[in-house]
Amino acid sequence: MTEEERGAVRTEEENIMNWEEKVKRMVPYVPGEQPKRKDIIKLNTNECPYPPAPAVKKALQEFDYESLRLYPDPDCSILVEALAKRFHKKPGQIFVGVGSDDVLAMAFMTFFQSGEKILFPEISYSFYDVWAKLYDIPFEMVPLKEDFSICADDYCKPNGGVVIANPNAPTGLAAGLSDIEKIVAANPDSVVIVDEAYVDFGGESAVDLVEKYENLLVVQTYSKSRSLAGLRVGYAIGSEKLIKYMLDVKFSFNSYTLNRLALEVGTASLADEEYFRETCGKIVATRERVKGELKELGFTFPDSSTNFIFAKPTGITAKELFEALKKEGIYVRFFDKPVLREYLRISIGTDEEMDRLLAAIREIVGK
Numbered sequence: 001m002t003e004e005e006r007g008a009v010r011t012e013e014e015n016i017m018n019w020e021e022k023v024k025r026m027v028p029y030v031p032g033e034q035p036k037r038k039d040i041i042k043l044n045t046n047e048c049p050y051p052p053a054p055a056v057k058k059a060l061q062e063f064d065y066e067s068l069r070l071y072p073d074p075d076c077s078i079l080v081e082a083l084a085k086r087f088h089k090k091p092g093q094i095f096v097g098v099g100s101d102d103v104l105a106m107a108f109m110t111f112f113q114s115g116e117k118i119l120f121p122e123i124s125y126s127f128y129d130v131w132a133k134l135y136d137i138p139f140e141m142v143p144l145k146e147d148f149s150i151c152a153d154d155y156c157k158p159n160g161g162v163v164i165a166n167p168n169a170p171t172g173l174a175a176g177l178s179d180i181e182k183i184v185a186a187n188p189d190s191v192v193i194v195d196e197a198y199v200d201f202g203g204e205s206a207v208d209l210v211e212k213y214e215n216l217l218v219v220q221t222y223s224k225s226r227s228l229a230g231l232r233v234g235y236a237i238g239s240e241k242l243i244k245y246m247l248d249v250k251f252s253f254n255s256y257t258l259n260r261l262a263l264e265v266g267t268a269s270l271a272d273e274e275y276f277r278e279t280c281g282k283i284v285a286t287r288e289r290v291k292g293e294l295k296e297l298g299f300t301f302p303d304s305s306t307n308f309i310f311a312k313p314t315g316i317t318a319k320e321l322f323e324a325l326k327k328e329g330i331y332v333r334f335f336d337k338p339v340l341r342e343y344l345r346i347s348i349g350t351d352e353e354m355d356r357l358l359a360a361i362r363e364i365v366g367k
């Protein structure tokens with residue numbers, strides 16, 4: 001009996017098992033903990049410790065609550081136009097979604113359908129392999145160099161697409177724009193996604209390269225540098241060709257992605273560039289100071305260009321330190337996976353929060 005014939009005579013119970021078995025094979029992404037307690041120092045999900053821009057507060061106060069009666073604009077025009085202006089692009093080059101997770105998931109669905117393996121670094125954002133498995137996209141996780149940097153040549157071979165987080169997470173390390181351009185230029189027949197969730201803290205953005213390369217999609221988010229993780233706004237910038245295809249997929253999936261409040265507030269946030277730059281500057285200054293203090297305490301880490309430090313302690317395991325800090329009400333991120341389990345990913349909080357973290361570490365390790 002052929003496989004097709006066997007399928008035709010499957011019992012109802014077998015069919016039920018089949019979908020269930022398939023779903024059971026999925027290993028969902030586990031986001032960092034969002035504790036209910038308010039009295040903790042939360043350095044575990046790379047949120048911004050400072051409030052959103054004053055223009056955001058004003059937009060919330062002026063928001064027309066009665067408008068919630070109506071569906072939002074499916075084209076998200078006010079936000080798309082504001083982002084186009086901010087990045088000197090055409091509205092047709094902008095795609096918006098419910099956080100960059102939504103934008104990335106949509107991009108995987110749109111561009112990685114060739115059946116050829118997509119490539120991404122072995123240590124990177126752990127949602128990439130989750131989406132690949134969900135959509136049955138074959139993939140290869142490319143090892144990093146010993147210092148956690150990427151080797152651009154590894155991505156210059158036949159593939160069904162490439163995803164690079166730049167700066168990378170959870171390492172915090174940024175690749176140079178010349179490496180990114182090399183990868184994009186070497187792959188004219190597949191789409192290269194550059195995930196720039198952390199670019200505003202010191203990375204070099206590939207946004208300007210979208211004019212030169214039709215196969216490049218740059219994805220950014222409001223969740224880190226704009227202090228708006230709770231609003232859920234992300235966006236992609238690319239050629240009109242790529243954005244048109246993403247919109248076709250979006251409108252085949254869910255037309256009303258961004259709600260009315262997110263559209264208004266997300267647009268208002270862009271009006272406060274000075275506040276945005278000031279906030280990023282404060283986080284970078286704190287990060288650089290904390291790097292020095294962690295070094296003194298014997299930690300080693302790749303040089304972070306992000307709002308977190310991926311730090312390896314000495315004299316105590318990362319897991320022990322993670323648990324001891326948690327007892328003190330200080331939450332950092334621990335990934336129980338090979339290599340990663342030697343490190344803690346510590347988000348940059350306010351100066352005061354970081355001082356309390358450093359004092360707790362000194363207490364725990366007896367320094």
Ligand code: PMP
Nearest residue numbers: 099100101125169197221223234
């Ligand atoms: N990309 C990377 C590399 C991230 O670390 C995150 C945050 N978890 C995201 C994308 C998604 O962020 P958001 O959906 O909040 O925009």
